Amino acid sequence: MDVKYIAPFMDSLVKVLNDFGISDVKRGKILMKESMNVDMDITSVIGIIGDIRGNIAYSLSADTARHIISAMMMGAPVPEINAIGRSAIGELSNMITGAASSQFSTTGIKANITPPSIVFGKDIYFVISSLILLLLP
């Protein structure tokens, strides 16, 4: 897979989190996988259609999710992830993937996003699609 398809997501993730005052995002090594065993609590999946087609999944621990939701709600305490919190995680996925889609459009690649779906639960085994799967911790 060409790096031009990966970089916009990483750039957008960092930028969107930065906009909410979260600046300590560290990037791990990219892995190519056919399936994915997720040991985190929350995974938000959002689809991409257009010139490129696929899914992007954002996995995070409950603690990280609460931290981000709180940052999105101007520092309000988030003792549990309720409907508003779930909506915030969905919105975060929309913002990151939407921003990445906009970056694609500047290089002539049309990409539209589908609604996010969020899976809660630990030790979930995913097959994201029959396409190429990249993992970016």
Place this chain on the structure above:
Amino acid sequence: MSTGVQLYEPFISSVKKIFKDMANMDVVFKGAFGSESDEIASYGVTSVITYTGKIKGSFLINLEPGLALAVAQNVNGIYYDSVKDSMVLATISEMNNIIAGNAISTLNNIYSLGLWLAPPYVFTGRDAIICIPKIPSASIDCQTIYGKLKVNVAFERSGEVSGC
């Protein structure tokens, strides 16, 4: 747009047809579609496919593990003993893709919705909950001789589309 029954019908027809054609299974629908809360408990194996066009939404099939194994066995002619087997999950995912593809084609032909499908994904795990935030959804419970199935359809409400 009021999310009418007309939008759900193609999914019901498609579920019945594809389960019969691909897995030689009869699906019995119990009652009618009912509004779903924004949290859906996974029965064991769940596949989700999302779409966008003039409206947006998602389609989900939720299967008990025994049913998922039976579907994979009937479709592929091979015995499987774990729902984590990649062929089991790939079979359920592909089945969802075909069901949703059929239904979306029908909706596009009737209502010119211009819907496009993203690739499906599938997961298995204990006590998983799935949530489609902000989009109202409806579910219908189904039964097969191999176990329970739940079908969930979500459509974003919008005033842009008429006739459905």
